[in-house]
Structure formats: C-alpha cells, structure tokens
Amino acid sequence: MRLMADEEQQAEAPSGPSAEDEKRAARARRRAALGGARRTLRDGFSSTLRDRLAELTRTAGDVHDLDERADIYGDGVVEALEQRVAGLLGFPAAAFFPTGTMAQQAALRCWAGRTGNSTVALHPLAHPEMHEEDALTVLTGLRTVHPTTEPRHFTADEVRGLGEPFGTLMLELPLRDAGFLLPSWDELTALVDAARERDAAVHFDGARLWESATHFGRPLTEVAGLADSVYVSFYKSLRGLSGAALAGPTDLIAEARSWRHRYGGNLFQQFPTALSALAGLDRVLPELPSYVAHARVVATAIGEAFAASPGVPWFRVHPDPPHTQEFQVWLPFDADVLTEAAVSQAEETGVALFGIWNRAGAAPGLSMTEVSLGAPALEWTHEDVHAAATDFASRLPRA
Missing domain, CATH: 3.40.640.10 (Type I PLP-dependent aspartate aminotransferase-like (Major domain))
Incomplete structure (x- = not known):
C-alpha cells in the first residue's frame, strides 16, 4: 500500500517544463529580441499581422486600381x-x-x-x-x-x-x-x-x-x-x-x-499577394543596387572589427566583397553560443547585427550566419557596423 501511495504522489507532482516547452520559450525569446530591436540591417519578417496589413493598405492604391474587380x-x-x-x-x-x-x-x-x-x-x-x-x-x-x-x-x-x-x-x-x-x-x-x-x-x-x-x-x-x-x-x-x-x-x-x-x-x-509583389517591383526593386553597394561597407566593417577583436581567433566574410546584398559570416564557435550573443546584444542594446547562427556542415565548433541587407541597413555607417561587431565579439567566450 505504501508503494502505491508513493507512486500516486509522484504521478501528481508537477513535472516541470518539457524539453519542447524550453525550445518554444527559446524561440519566443529570439523572436522578441531580434524582431523588436530598434536597429536592424533588414526589414523584419517578424512584423505583426497588423503591420503587414497596414503596409499593404498603404501601398496597394499606388500600384493598381483598387476599384477594379477582384x-x-x-x-x-x-x-x-x-x-x-x-x-x-x-x-x-x-x-x-x-x-x-x-x-x-x-x-x-x-x-x-x-x-x-x-x-x-x-x-x-x-x-x-x-x-x-x-x-x-x-x-x-x-x-x-x-x-x-x-x-x-x-x-x-x-x-x-x-x-x-x-x-x-x-x-x-x-x-x-x-x-x-x-x-x-x-x-x-x-x-x-x-x-x-x-x-x-x-x-x-x-x-x-x-x-x-x-x-x-x-x-x-x-x-x-x-x-x-x-x-x-x-x-x-x-x-x-x-x-x-x-x-x-x-x-x-x-x-x-x-x-x-x-x-x-x-x-x-490572390490579390493580396499580387498587390504586394507589384509594390515590391515599384518600391524595392529600384533600391536594390544601393543595398548591394552598401553590403560592401557592412562586410568591410565587420571584417575590420573582428580582425581587431582579441576574442575572435578566426573569421571569414564570404564572399569578400559580397556579390549581392547578402553574404555569409563564419566563426569558430558553437551555433548556440553565437546565437545567444546575438540575442543578448539585441536585448541589451536594441541593436541586431546578426540573427540566428547555424552549424557549418560537419565541422564541430564552426558556425555560419547569413547577413541580409534591406532599407534599414542604409542608415548604418561603417562606424555603426564596426561598433556593433566589436560589441558582438566582446560577448563571445575567451579561449
């Protein structure tokens, strides 16, 4: 009887958060930190439904006749x-x-x-x-x-x-x-x-x-x-x-x-999608050459900051210079460590230079992130990027 009572008490005791709960909480934290940063390099995909609907309403009338039948x-x-x-x-x-x-x-x-x-x-x-x-x-x-x-x-x-x-x-x-x-x-x-x-x-x-x-x-x-x-x-x-x-x-x-x-x-x-695509062709397409040009400024500043940071034993910006407004950054740390540095930087400073990092192939302890520039990146000077990259590097563990 005593054994059965102990088993019942164990069954009724709270088990604590599951591994899946912890993963969901970590994802929510990352989204909140990176999506809510006051300075980012790219227009966020984490915008709310209200934000996306407001943007579509604001731009749709400029790209097509909204009195036309759907x-x-x-x-x-x-x-x-x-x-x-x-x-x-x-x-x-x-x-x-x-x-x-x-x-x-x-x-x-x-x-x-x-x-x-x-x-x-x-x-x-x-x-x-x-x-x-x-x-x-x-x-x-x-x-x-x-x-x-x-x-x-x-x-x-x-x-x-x-x-x-x-x-x-x-x-x-x-x-x-x-x-x-x-x-x-x-x-x-x-x-x-x-x-x-x-x-x-x-x-x-x-x-x-x-x-x-x-x-x-x-x-x-x-x-x-x-x-x-x-x-x-x-x-x-x-x-x-x-x-x-x-x-x-x-x-x-x-x-x-x-x-x-x-x-x-x-x-x-499919009119919402078509209207948003027409808006992109009208508003974003003409700006893409400026994003590509500025990617070289951003990549150079990241490289210079990492080269001067004692906590960064090795890094690679690839390709150097970038061919488009997107490029890769490689560092010899675990992806979880680098992602935590990116999230903590966004939480504490409001600046999101990098996003999620991923393990690079089969090599242990080597990770990569993609840097993608949008309209917000044009407001970042070389000095802004250099300072953010230096701050990011200071958050990495020392050997």
Missing part, C-alpha cells in the same frame, strides 16, 4: 503582375505561381518534354537539391547530375565534360547555399554557351535575380535573356507576401499553367 483564377491584378514581370525580364509571357518550388518543377518538366531528356544538370547546393525534399524526382520524375560538388559555380569545361547527356542546365543565380555566389559575366555566358553545345535548354533559378544585375553590370533583360526560362521570387528581396513567377516563351508558359493547375496552384483569388 481577381478570379489568375485574371485582373494577377494578370497585370504577369505582364509586368514578362516585360522586366524581356520574355513574351510569364505565369504567377504560389511558390518557386512549384514554378521550377513546372519549368523543368516542360523542358524535359521538349528536349526528350529528363536529366537536369545543376549544382548539388541548388535549391531543388537542398530544400525541396526531393520533389523534383518524387513528383516530377526527373533525375539530376552535378557538374561539380565544389562550393562554387561549376565551369563551362565541367558542363562540357559531363559524361552523359542532359536536357536542361539549371543555374541558381546567386547560389545561396554557397554564399550567394555569382559567376562573372564572362563565366555566365560561357556556361550558357556550353549548355547550348550540349543541345540543352537553360533555366535560371532567379529567386534573387533582381539584385544580381548589379554584379553583372547589365540590365535585367540582358541577364535573363541568356536563359530559355527564368523563375523569380516576390518575397525574398522584394518583401512581397509570397509568390513567384515563371517567364519564358509563350508556348512553354501555356504548358506551365496546365502543370500549375495539376499541382493545385491555380488559386481562386
């Missing part, structure tokens, strides 16, 4: 957005998609049908390989080959040297998981030429193509015009609510619309 299955404002994108990229047609994953699957399977080859040559760090749970193969039936496994863009010679035929060459511009890397203009044109020599179609994963034109020193139409089709995103750089577009030849886009329907992407109404 869209139904892709007409109206969605059609206007498609025409705008086609013109910006220099293609005869474009189709809106709810996600870039869906847009690229449609494009690549369309090219497979036209070339008669279901093999796609792409980088192993490209988005379909890293972030789509093998959707390209599982849902679309395509297979992939890799001209290189190095964390850089492959070369024209590597494309020519692939030991088997492929129907499409896909280039992610910039290659995000390798550090937002872009090839030079000559390297890019050589890659396209090499694909043509192999009788392959060329598709650009241009989720961040909008800001890449600055690096190439060419207009968007000239950059996009190298490819047979291009996908672009509306929410990554342009601050839209979501969505993407696929641009290309009229017949390819017509077939892609059919695949969009089959994939369940032909939504009844």
Whole structure:
C-alpha cells in the first residue's frame, strides 16, 4: 500500500517544463529580441499581422486600381503582375505561381518534354537539391547530375565534360547555399554557351535575380535573356507576401499553367499577394543596387572589427566583397553560443547585427550566419557596423 501511495504522489507532482516547452520559450525569446530591436540591417519578417496589413493598405492604391474587380483564377491584378514581370525580364509571357518550388518543377518538366531528356544538370547546393525534399524526382520524375560538388559555380569545361547527356542546365543565380555566389559575366555566358553545345535548354533559378544585375553590370533583360526560362521570387528581396513567377516563351508558359493547375496552384483569388509583389517591383526593386553597394561597407566593417577583436581567433566574410546584398559570416564557435550573443546584444542594446547562427556542415565548433541587407541597413555607417561587431565579439567566450 505504501508503494502505491508513493507512486500516486509522484504521478501528481508537477513535472516541470518539457524539453519542447524550453525550445518554444527559446524561440519566443529570439523572436522578441531580434524582431523588436530598434536597429536592424533588414526589414523584419517578424512584423505583426497588423503591420503587414497596414503596409499593404498603404501601398496597394499606388500600384493598381483598387476599384477594379477582384481577381478570379489568375485574371485582373494577377494578370497585370504577369505582364509586368514578362516585360522586366524581356520574355513574351510569364505565369504567377504560389511558390518557386512549384514554378521550377513546372519549368523543368516542360523542358524535359521538349528536349526528350529528363536529366537536369545543376549544382548539388541548388535549391531543388537542398530544400525541396526531393520533389523534383518524387513528383516530377526527373533525375539530376552535378557538374561539380565544389562550393562554387561549376565551369563551362565541367558542363562540357559531363559524361552523359542532359536536357536542361539549371543555374541558381546567386547560389545561396554557397554564399550567394555569382559567376562573372564572362563565366555566365560561357556556361550558357556550353549548355547550348550540349543541345540543352537553360533555366535560371532567379529567386534573387533582381539584385544580381548589379554584379553583372547589365540590365535585367540582358541577364535573363541568356536563359530559355527564368523563375523569380516576390518575397525574398522584394518583401512581397509570397509568390513567384515563371517567364519564358509563350508556348512553354501555356504548358506551365496546365502543370500549375495539376499541382493545385491555380488559386481562386490572390490579390493580396499580387498587390504586394507589384509594390515590391515599384518600391524595392529600384533600391536594390544601393543595398548591394552598401553590403560592401557592412562586410568591410565587420571584417575590420573582428580582425581587431582579441576574442575572435578566426573569421571569414564570404564572399569578400559580397556579390549581392547578402553574404555569409563564419566563426569558430558553437551555433548556440553565437546565437545567444546575438540575442543578448539585441536585448541589451536594441541593436541586431546578426540573427540566428547555424552549424557549418560537419565541422564541430564552426558556425555560419547569413547577413541580409534591406532599407534599414542604409542608415548604418561603417562606424555603426564596426561598433556593433566589436560589441558582438566582446560577448563571445575567451579561449
């Protein structure tokens, strides 16, 4: 009887917070600190519903006639957005998609049908390989080959040297998981030429193509015009609510619309997303070159601050200088330690220089974070960044 009573008391005793509760509390703390900082480098994605709705209401009337009937299955404002994108990229047609994953699957399977080859040559760090749970193969039936496994863009010679035929060459511009890397203009044109020599179609994963034109020193139409089709995103750089577009030849886009329907992407109404995308094209797109230029100022200041900080034994800013307004910073500390330093800095000073850090590959004690600039970054001087980076370094444990 005594044993049963003890067991009942143990069952009734409070067990304390679970590991999952602690994780949720840590996430909430990070969001509150980083999202509530008075100074950040990027427009926050942690805005409240009220903030996003107010922003959409404030900008929508400037980009489209709000007395027009709401869209139904892709007409109206969605059609206007498609025409705008086609013109910006220099293609005869474009189709809106709810996600870039869906847009690229449609494009690549369309090219497979036209070339008669279901093999796609792409980088192993490209988005379909890293972030789509093998959707390209599982849902679309395509297979992939890799001209290189190095964390850089492959070369024209590597494309020519692939030991088997492929129907499409896909280039992610910039290659995000390798550090937002872009090839030079000559390297890019050589890659396209090499694909043509192999009788392959060329598709650009241009989720961040909008800001890449600055690096190439060419207009968007000239950059996009190298490819047979291009996908672009509306929410990554342009601050839209979501969505993407696929641009290309009229017949390819017509077939892609059919695949969009089959994939369940032909939504009844999409006017909030379309309006936010048009606002991004009007308001953010013209500013992107200034963000790219300022990324060099920010990267230089971070590097100088870390080089002068005794608590930083080693660091890397990659690429140096940045190719777009986004780049990586690497440090030889555990990700939890670096994230805590970023959170505590935001809590105590109101300054959020860095966000979440992640373990870098298989190397223990090596971590990386992505630095992404938006409109708020333009208010940071070299001295501001240097001071924030110095303060961040002072929060790291000494060896």
